[in-house]
Amino acid sequence: MNPIDDDSLQAYVDGALDAAEAARVEAALAQDEALARRVRQLQALNAQLRAAFDPVLDEPVPARLSALLQPPSAPEGTVLPFRARGTEASRHRHVLRRRWLPGAALAASLALLAAGLWWWQSGNVLMRTQGGQQFAAGALAHALDRELASAPDTQSPVAIGLSFRSKDGQICRSFTVRTPPARAGLACHTAAGWELPVFGAAEQSAGGELRQAASELPPAVQAAIDARLRGNIFDAQQERAARAAGWR
Amino acid sequence: MHSSDAVREGLIPLLPRLRRLARALAGQAADADDLVQVVLERALARAAQWRPDAPLDKWVFAIARNAWRDEMRTRGRAQHLFAPEESGAAVADGSDARHAQQLELAQALAMLPPDHREVVALVLVEGLSYDAAAALLEVPVGTVTSRLARARAALQAHLGNDA
Numbered sequence: 313m314n315p316i317d318d319d320s321l322q323a324y325v326d327g328a329l330d331a332a333e334a335a336r337v338e339a340a341l342a343q344d345e346a347l348a349r350r351v352r353q354l355q356a357l358n359a360q361l362r363a364a365f366d367p368v369l370d371e372p373v374p375a376r377l378s379a380l381l382q383p384p385s386a387p388e389g390t391v392l393p394f395r396a397r398g399t400e401a402s403r404h405r406h407v408l409r410r411r412w413l414p415g416a417a418l419a420a421s422l423a424l425l426a427a428g429l430w431w432w433q434s435g436n437v438l439m440r441t442q443g444g445q446q447f448a449a450g451a452l453a454h455a456l457d458r459e460l461a462s463a464p465d466t467q468s469p470v471a472i473g474l475s476f477r478s479k480d481g482q483i484c485r486s487f488t489v490r491t492p493p494a495r496a497g498l499a500c501h502t503a504a505g506w507e508l509p510v511f512g513a514a515e516q517s518a519g520g521e522l523r524q525a526a527s528e529l530p531p532a533v534q535a536a537i538d539a540r541l542r543g544n545i546f547d548a549q550q551e552r553a554a555r556a557a558g559w560r
Numbered sequence: 561m562h563s564s565d566a567v568r569e570g571l572i573p574l575l576p577r578l579r580r581l582a583r584a585l586a587g588q589a590a591d592a593d594d595l596v597q598v599v600l601e602r603a604l605a606r607a608a609q610w611r612p613d614a615p616l617d618k619w620v621f622a623i624a625r626n627a628w629r630d631e632m633r634t635r636g637r638a639q640h641l642f643a644p645e646e647s648g649a650a651v652a653d654g655s656d657a658r659h660a661q662q663l664e665l666a667q668a669l670a671m672l673p674p675d676h677r678e679v680v681a682l683v684l685v686e687g688l689s690y691d692a693a694a695a696l697l698e699v700p701v702g703t704v705t706s707r708l709a710r711a712r713a714a715l716q717a718h719l720g721n722d723a
Contacts, residue, residue: 319705322705322708322709322712323690323705326683326690354712357684357712357716357719358684360661360719361584361665361680361684361685362684363658363662364665364666365580365583365685368576368579368580368583369576369577369579369580370576371576371579373575373576373579374593376593377575377593377596377600378572378575380597380600380604381568381569381571381572381600531590
């Protein structure tokens with residue numbers, strides 16, 4: 313009988329042996345403590361790798377990635393039928409749903425340019441400061457209170473992106489200001505109004521080819537979402553219900 | 561159904577696994593998701609090349625591996641590829657002890673040569689068979705197993721698991 317070499321041990325640990333070969337290795341392991349210890353080391357390393365990377369499977373998929381897989385002609389306001397796809401779909405329930413598409417957003421922002429310029433010149437108060445915190449004001453506060461991403465108001469200077477309940481239990485909504493200068497941010501509803509943990513210029517991130525097709529959300533906003541997101545992005549029904557409940 | 565629709569819809573349930581593979585290849589979470597974005601764009605652009613009788617996961621994993629290699633070539637000219645001290649961001653938070661262990665693992669992975677790192681990612685993290693990994697990498701099975709053995713030895717040496 314051939315001795316058990318390291319390749320066989322590795323294949324045994326990786327489940328790559330047929331039943332007869334596996335039985336031969338197991339018989340040898342029962343006899344040879346050094347071999348058994350070697351197998352335990354290999355198994356421990358495999359387990360360590362799984363422990364390090366398997367949690368990624370349960371992370372919410374960033375919106376900019378799932379947005380790439382939306383049908384190009386999805387009608388506005390429909391919730392895409394991810395959930396209707398059986399067990400595989402329910403496992404990935406938190407795949408984010410993107411409700412307005414970059415092309416539509418571009419068209420809308422071009423159409424809005426004139427209106428936006430008027431609005432921009434007529435007063436640009438979108439933010440107030442209270443107790444050292446930034447809060448939404450004016451048209452931004454109004455849009456956050458009233459608008460639904462599932463039923464976008466193309467006349468509004470503000471486009472609502474994703475709504476979700478944060479780890480702190482607040483409802484947060486990402487938004488893009490469609491009038492120049494383009495800005496984007498995240499607003500979370502508090503007793504004092506829509507607090508703005510992130511609000512800044514929505515510039516294309518510099519250079520990198522990997523980012524060329526990134527969603528309009530600046531990395532800072534995306535990071536703020538990723539840091540707060542606990543469960544699902546609201547679908548149209550949840551968004552409506554949240555509005556009806558005063559975003560509490 | 562048009563092939564691009566089939567690919568697009570088929571990729572949705574694969575996203576978590578694709579992100580896991582990318583994390584194992586690229587290290588840092590942000591780099592990994594940038595890689596996934598490139599992979600999705602390439603997969604959609606090449607949807608016509610996918611044969612419906614071929615497993616979509618292996619097809620897209622091959623795209624991921626090639627995109628990662630391309631990205632490394634591009635970056636390698638400009639800067640060091642992986643700063644091991646930064647690679648701790650690669651792994652999920654856990655308890656402090658687990659976190660420290662995972663940090664060490666991420667550093668050990670970052671030091672592997674690409675040939676070794678990709679077999680670890682494909683076989684040990686994604687769980688492909690040796691045959692499937694060999695087909696994807698277009699190398700003989702014996703090459704996969706020998707790279708895997710050397711990668712394991714390097715990881716264990718780095719992690720001090722030789723006891």
